[in-house]
Amino acid sequence: MNGGRRAHDPEAIERFAASAYAEVMTVHFHEEDLPEGVLAAGAVAVDTEAMGLNPARDRLCLVQIADGRGDEHLVRFRSESAFDAPRLKAVLSDPERVKIYHFARFDVALIQAYLGVIAGPVYCTKTASRLVRTYTDRHGLKDLTRELLGQEISKQQQSSDWGAPDLSDAQKDYAASDVRYLHALKEKLDERLEREGRMALARACFDFLPHRALLDLAGWGEIDIFAHV
Numbered sequence: 136m137n138g139g140r141r142a143h144d145p146e147a148i149e150r151f152a153a154s155a156y157a158e159v160m161t162v163h164f165h166e167e168d169l170p171e172g173v174l175a176a177g178a179v180a181v182d183t184e185a186m187g188l189n190p191a192r193d194r195l196c197l198v199q200i201a202d203g204r205g206d207e208h209l210v211r212f213r214s215e216s217a218f219d220a221p222r223l224k225a226v227l228s229d230p231e232r233v234k235i236y237h238f239a240r241f242d243v244a245l246i247q248a249y250l251g252v253i254a255g256p257v258y259c260t261k262t263a264s265r266l267v268r269t270y271t272d273r274h275g276l277k278d279l280t281r282e283l284l285g286q287e288i289s290k291q292q293q294s295s296d297w298g299a300p301d302l303s304d305a306q307k308d309y310a311a312s313d314v315r316y317l318h319a320l321k322e323k324l325d326e327r328l329e330r331e332g333r334m335a336l337a338r339a340c341f342d343f344l345p346h347r348a349l350l351d352l353a354g355w356g357e358i359d360i361f362a363h364v
Contacts, residue, residue: 203318
């Protein structure tokens with residue numbers, strides 16, 4: 136009888152589902168550009184890692200990208216990189232592909248600063264969360280993934296040295312996890328945006344985000360140009 140209860144334990148089922156999900160994922164590591172034809176059509180999840188949090192100062196080290204169908208691709212740029220990456224740039228600047236981010240403002244600015252393209256159209260899960268999860272001030276990727284998807288992600292490598300000559304397996308796994316769940320989060324957040332009548336407002340915010348990123352790069356990072364004073 137006890138064995139039967141354990142078999143239907145929700146936490147055990149969740150842990151099994153998480154491990155099974157992880158087993159079918161493959162992380163691909165590339166140098167300086169994305170290989171041809173590795174992404175399916177449609178929206179892509181995008182994230183970046185840099186030497187710090189100032190896109191006007193801190194070098195782009197890694198771009199993570201996934202099409203939501205199973206694999207994550209990591210494109211590493213070394214300190215001497217010319218940041219050419221024509222295939223990656225073509226995907227990021229494709230107007231037919233929505234780019235799903237968590238805190239798009241930073242990633243879009245960093246990509247513009249180093250790769251020279253506006254990586255849109257934009258969807259930002261953090262912005263969407265702030266519009267519909269008004270019952271909390273916890274809008275980090277870890278919190279969102281836990282609440283909406285029942286998945287746990289580690290943030291241990293968040294502040295590691297992304298410019299190191301060799302990235303550890305832990306760094307690669309962390310980087311991949313930042314794009315792994317974005318498609319699924321978008322689906323859940325879209326349901327809530329529709330339910331609360333805030334989808335049009337969200338789209339307007341997403342459309343503005345590339346311009347906000349350009350303001351950051353131009354020196355208005357901490358200034359609200361819409362403020363009264």
